[in-house]
Amino acid sequence: MLGTVNKMKHQMMLFFFQRGNLxxxxxxxxxxxxxxxxxxxxxxxxxxxxxxKGCGYYGNPAWQGFCSKCWREEYHKARQKQIxxxxxxxxxxxxxxxxxxxxxxxxxxxxxxxxxxxxxKKTNEKTRKVTTVKKFFTASSRVxxxxxxxQEAKAPSPSINRQTSxxxxxxxxxxxxxxxxxxxxGQEIYKQTKxxxxxxxxxxxxxxxxxxxxxxxxxxxxxEKMQTRGKVPPERVEKIMDQIEKYIMTRLYKYVFxxxxxxxxxxxxxxxxxxxxxxWVTPQMLCVPVNEEIPEVSDMVVKAxxxxxxxxxxxxxxxxxxxxxxxxxxxxxxxxITKNEPASADDFLPTLIYIVLKGNPPRLxxxxxxITRFCNPSRLMTGEDxxxxxxxxxxVAFIEKLDAQSLNLSQEDFDRYMSGQTSPxxxxxxNWSPDACLGVKQMYKNLDLLSQLxxxxxxxxxxxxxxxxxxxxxxxxxxxxxxDIVEKYPLEIKPPNQSLxxxxxxxxxxxxxxxxxxxxxxxx
Amino acid sequence: xxxxGGAAAGRxxxxxxxxxxxxxxxxxxxxxxYCENKFNDKHITTLQASFLTKKLNIGGKRVNLAIWDTAGxxxxxxxxxxxxxxxxxxxxxxxITDEDSFQKVKNWVKELRKMLGNEICLCIVGNKIDLEKxxxxxxxxxxSYADSVGAKxxxxxxxxxxxxxxxxxxxxxxxxxxAQVDERAKGNxxxxxxxxxxxxxxxxxxxxxxxxxxxxxxxx
Numbered sequence: 001m002l003g004t005v006n007k008m009k010h011q012m013m014l015f016f017f018q019r020g021n022l023x024x025x026x027x028x029x030x031x032x033x034x035x036x037x038x039x040x041x042x043x044x045x046x047x048x049x050x051x052x053k054g055c056g057y058y059g060n061p062a063w064q065g066f067c068s069k070c071w072r073e074e075y076h077k078a079r080q081k082q083i084x085x086x087x088x089x090x091x092x093x094x095x096x097x098x099x100x101x102x103x104x105x106x107x108x109x110x111x112x113x114x115x116x117x118x119x120x121k122k123t124n125e126k127t128r129k130v131t132t133v134k135k136f137f138t139a140s141s142r143v144x145x146x147x148x149x150x151q152e153a154k155a156p157s158p159s160i161n162r163q164t165s166x167x168x169x170x171x172x173x174x175x176x177x178x179x180x181x182x183x184x185x186g187q188e189i190y191k192q193t194k195x196x197x198x199x200x201x202x203x204x205x206x207x208x209x210x211x212x213x214x215x216x217x218x219x220x221x222x223x224e225k226m227q228t229r230g231k232v233p234p235e236r237v238e239k240i241m242d243q244i245e246k247y248i249m250t251r252l253y254k255y256v257f258x259x260x261x262x263x264x265x266x267x268x269x270x271x272x273x274x275x276x277x278x279x280w281v282t283p284q285m286l287c288v289p290v291n292e293e294i295p296e297v298s299d300m301v302v303k304a305x306x307x308x309x310x311x312x313x314x315x316x317x318x319x320x321x322x323x324x325x326x327x328x329x330x331x332x333x334x335x336x337i338t339k340n341e342p343a344s345a346d347d348f349l350p351t352l353i354y355i356v357l358k359g360n361p362p363r364l365x366x367x368x369x370x371i372t373r374f375c376n377p378s379r380l381m382t383g384e385d386x387x388x389x390x391x392x393x394x395x396v397a398f399i400e401k402l403d404a405q406s407l408n409l410s411q412e413d414f415d416r417y418m419s420g421q422t423s424p425x426x427x428x429x430x431n432w433s434p435d436a437c438l439g440v441k442q443m444y445k446n447l448d449l450l451s452q453l454x455x456x457x458x459x460x461x462x463x464x465x466x467x468x469x470x471x472x473x474x475x476x477x478x479x480x481x482x483x484d485i486v487e488k489y490p491l492e493i494k495p496p497n498q499s500l501x502x503x504x505x506x507x508x509x510x511x512x513x514x515x516x517x518x519x520x521x522x523x524x
Numbered sequence: 525x526x527x528x529g530g531a532a533a534g535r536x537x538x539x540x541x542x543x544x545x546x547x548x549x550x551x552x553x554x555x556x557x558y559c560e561n562k563f564n565d566k567h568i569t570t571l572q573a574s575f576l577t578k579k580l581n582i583g584g585k586r587v588n589l590a591i592w593d594t595a596g597x598x599x600x601x602x603x604x605x606x607x608x609x610x611x612x613x614x615x616x617x618x619x620i621t622d623e624d625s626f627q628k629v630k631n632w633v634k635e636l637r638k639m640l641g642n643e644i645c646l647c648i649v650g651n652k653i654d655l656e657k658x659x660x661x662x663x664x665x666x667x668s669y670a671d672s673v674g675a676k677x678x679x680x681x682x683x684x685x686x687x688x689x690x691x692x693x694x695x696x697x698x699x700x701x702x703a704q705v706d707e708r709a710k711g712n713x714x715x716x717x718x719x720x721x722x723x724x725x726x727x728x729x730x731x732x733x734x735x736x737x738x739x740x741x742x743x744x
Binding site: 287332342350394397405 | 536540543547551552556568570571572573574575577590592593594595596597599600602603606607610
């Protein structure tokens with residue numbers, strides 16, 4: 001896999017070489033070109049202009065006297081050979097590393113099982129680093145004298161160009177484009193930056209503090225020169241400084257972020273573990289003035305967490321700072337919505353602590369150290385970014401030292417929570433909600449509802465059964481009662497009553513009725 | 525190591541000022557009144573009152589003031605040094621109706637003097653003078669204490685907008701003085717703005733000897 005990565009890198013490099021627009025070339029070559037054309041004006045030798053391979057086309061001194069086609073072929077061949085060599089070297093190194101890793105692993109024993117993956121990654125990274133450095137040596141020795149002058153013309157240091165990735169290249173281009181607008185000053189700045197990068201290359205073995213020192217000195221010197229010599233107004237100096245920082249730190253990042261010579265990594269793991277152990281801390285304990293029941297607020301909280309986690313993915317200290325600032329703005333929004341007044345530090349710091357606890361941002365200590373060491377100091381000391389960064393440092397310091405008192409808990413409670421025996425959320429089941437994500441929240445709610453329904457159903461079933469029983473009992477009771485009554489008052493059949501017979505007879509008081517009308521005949 | 529304080533002619537000074545004091549003494553109201561001229565107002569436009577800036581022009585000298593609010597809760601007390609590192613001035617606020625808050629100020633003063641020496645300009649501020657009737661900290665006591673530690677004492681009311689302008693103006697003047705003394709000490713010209721770098725403590729401590737006596741802070 002490593003081989004493929006290297007190969008890709010080479011191909012990419014090749015691409016830039018072929019196009020001949022290696023960014024470093026632009027400014028440096030301009031002067032040379034004009035010199036050469038002058039000389040050419042004095043004596044023109046036809047053979048000197050033709051391709052050295054004799055293909056009939058014109059050659060170009062920039063391509064060692066080859067024409068573009070022949071040069072490409074030549075170059076490609078050399079490249080292929082080198083790729084092959086590098087590949088072999090990388091493979092050998094990886095084998096060695098793996099052996100070393102295996103032995104170190106066995107000596108470490110089983111207890112570091114959880115770290116093994118991490119170690120592995122680190123070892124891989126180390127291998128890669130070693131390869132690049134070695135590659136640089138093989139390259140320069142192989143390049144030979146013919147190419148050497150070209151290399152010189154093209155780039156001050158082969159090592160710098162050799163490690164270009166898409167991003168570094170893009171940044172370089174932007175940097176050059178940016179500097180072009182400053183003409184002479186820009187050129188001067190570019191030269192200084194290049195010199196600095198070269199110097200830094202040879203300082204890689206120094207301690208990180210010394211490297212940081214050099215970088216800070218560089219920032220200071222460049223800024224000063226711009227002001228005194230270049231007479232650049234302060235606002236522009238700031239802008240240029242930002243660009244310089246972006247340019248050099250994109251290149252240096254790989255070597256100075258979480259370097260192996262420091263215990264940054266150990267600290268990263270320590271704080272990560274610590275935050276994990278503190279998973280039970282609730283907003284109430286920290287007195288966080290944010291009400292996550294409000295959807296807008298919980299939105300802001302999520303955004304803030306995303307921002308703080310994103311910090312790790314940035315390379316330039318200023319971009320990392322920007323992430324912290326963005327996170328802080330979201331926190332302020334959340335507080336503003338909840339409390340409806342501007343957030344003071346009394347509100348902000350606890351909320352930031354809470355966000356850090358919830359987010360557990362990766363490589364927190366490394367990032368903080370990196371920013372402290374390599375950020376342009378003027379930004380870090382007085383600006384708004386600096387303020388939020390300071391607050392983040394405070395939050396981390398607080399988390400590291402946090403104890404029962406700082407959460408207003410009794411020592412026993414704190415110890416129990418820390419040991420994981422109990423969780424404050426179990427006791428007050430209402431409070432878990434802000435912590436869970438929406439889906440989980442919904443699930444818990446549904447489960448709750450289901451159990452409630454279950455209970456109700458059982459109750460209804462019980463009641464129904466009771467009702468059934470009652471009904472049966474009731475009919476039984478009624479039947480019994482009827483029986484009783486029937487027994488008590490047995491049905492006797494008596495002879496028909498006299499009066500009853502009279503009613504039924506046909507001529508009831510028949511004689512009392514007036515006589516029926518008789519037809520009468522009137523005289524007519 | 526006055527952070528970014530120094531400024532050659534024609535350039536702006538930039539000062540960092542920390543606000544210290546217990547919660548509820550009115551730190552936030554104080555800065556909001558100063559920067560927005562508003563008190564407990566529903567129309568306050570800023571999202572936050574923890575980091576505010578103000579541009580001033582004092583006698584032709586441009587000053588960029590960055591005001592850093594700090595969390596006042598007791599549990600965050602230990603974080604103080606991270607906040608006030610590299611600051612040029614500190615405003616220590618107490619509530620005149622609350623004896624305890626004055627004690628806190630005393631603690632802060634001790635700590636600041638210990639950590640930053642005389643480089644930092646201290647202001648002790650008795651806030652809420654609109655509640656004079658409920659005063660629990662005597663004026664004499666507070667003022668004589670301020671004198672004894674080389675700080676200046678101010679009476680303010682954020683509610684009635686009293687004494688706040690004066691407080692900040694005075695503080696700025698004192699910080700400029702300190703910065704100038706500093707510049708001269710460094711040997712004119714060699715001093716660069718932003719020269720002091722955080723993390724790089726130049727602890728040769730010659731400035732306290734240079735400023736002499738109670739430093740700038742008692743000069744007022």
